[in-house]
C-alpha cells in the first residue's frame with residue numbers, strides 16, 4: 001500500500017507508519033504542519049485493511065467539520081494518497097464515511113449526543129484527531145470500548161499542551177505500561193515545507209504557542225504571558241495619521257478598575273493602542289454608575305487627539321466598541337444612549353491572548369506612551385502556574401484590566417488585521 005502513495009515520505013513518517021502497526025495506542029505528537037496527520041492517516045488506511053470485521057471503526061475529532069477539514073479532505077486528495085483517494089467516500093455533513101469499503105463512523109467529541117453513539121459499542125479501530133482537545137472522559141471511554149483483542153488499535157495525533165496534561169502524564173510518560181508508542185514530530189519531519197511558509201507559521205505562533213506548536217514542546221504556561229513585549233520595540237511617542245479607528249475594548253469594573261483602550265490602524269499599516277481611559281475606584285475613592293462610566297467613555301473619545309491631522313483635531317468615532325460580555329448592565333446603558341458600534345467582546349481568553357501575542361510578536365501592534373495603565377500591566381501579566389500544574393492554562397486574575405480591554409479590542413477584530421502582518425519583516 002505504501003507503494004501506491006505518491007508522497008515522498010520523510011524517514012520519521014515512514015518509521016511511524018511501519019512501527020505503529022504493532023502499537024495498541026499510536027500517537028503522533030509535535031509541531032504544527034510537521035506531517036503527523038499524513039503519516040497517521042496512512043497508518044490508519046493500512047490498519048483499516050486488516051481491522052476485524054466485528055467492531056466499529058471510528059474517527060473522532062472535535063467536531064464533524066474539523067474531521068472533514070483535517071482528515072477527509074486530505075484522504076480524498078489524490079495528490080496525497082494517489083489511487084487510494086478514490087476509495088474514500090463521504091457526503092459533507094454525513095456522520096459516516098466509506099473508506100476502502102469499510103463504514104467509518106465520524107464522531108465529534110464536543111457533541112454530547114455523539115458520545116452516545118459509541119458508548120455501548122465495541123470498537124475495532126479508532127482514529128483521534130487533536131487528542132489533547134478531547135474531554136478526558138471521552139478518551140477513557142474510547143479506550144474502554146477498544147476490545148477486539150490484540151487486533152484493536154487506537155491511532156491519535158496531537159499538538160503539545162502543558163506538561164501536566166493528562167495525555168502526557170498518564171499516557172505518554174507511561175507509554176510502556178499503557179501500550180502507547182509516541183512519535184515526536186518537528187517541522188523538519190515534513191519533507192515539503194518551504195522557508196516562506198515556515199516563516200509565516202512562526203509568525204502565527206508566538207510565546208507559549210511558539211514553544212508548543214513550532215518547537216513541539218510540552219511547555220508549562222509560566223512567567224509572563226506577553227514575554228514578547230519589549231518596551232523598546234513596542235512603545236512609541238509619535239503616532240502616524242490613523243487610517244481607521246478600528247475599535248475600543250472595554251473591561252468593566254466597579255470595585256476593580258474600569259479600563260478602555262482605543263485601537264487605530266495607522267497609515268503605516270501598524271495597529272496602535274492610541275489612548276486609554278481608566279477609572280480606578282480605589283484610588284479615586286469613589287465608584288461610578290453605569291451612566292457615569294458611559295459619559296466618561298464618550299467624553300474621552302471626544303477628546304482624543306487625532307494624530308497627523310492639521311491643527312489640534314480632536315474626537316474619534318471607533319468602528320466598534322467591544323465590551324466585556326459579562327458587563328450586561330453597562331452594555332445596556334450604552335445601547336440606551338444609542339452609542340454606535342457596541343458589541344459584546346469575543347471572550348475566549350486563550351485565543352484572545354494568542355491574538356494579542358501575534359500582534360505584538362509580529363511587530364504589528366504598538367502602544368502609545370500615554371497608555372500608562374496598559375503599559376503598567378503588560379510586563380507583569382503572568383500565567384497562573386498553580387493552575388498550569390493542574391493541567392489548566394490561564395492567566396493570573398491580577399492587574400489584568402487594561403490587558404483585558406486590549407485583548408477584547410484586538411481579538412474581536414483579528415479577522416480584520418491578520419492580513420496586515422508583514423511576514424517578510426517578521427522573518428527578517
Ligand SMILES: Nc1ncnc2c1ncn2[C@@H]1O[C@H](COP(=O)(O)OP(=O)(O)OP(=O)(O)O)[C@@H](O)[C@H]1O
Pocket residue numbers: 007008009010013030031032033034035036037038039074080157158159185190191192
Ligand atoms: N510526505 C509528504 N509529502 C507531501 N506533503 C506532505 C507530506 N507530509 C505532509 N505534507 C503536507 O504538509 C502539510 C502539513 O502536514 P500534516 O497535515 O500532516 O501536518 P500535521 O503535523 O498534522 O499538522 P497539524 O499539527 O497542523 O495538524 C499538509 O498540507 C500535508 O499535506
Ligand SMILES: [Mg+2]
Pocket residue numbers: 036037070157
Ligand atoms: Mg494534523
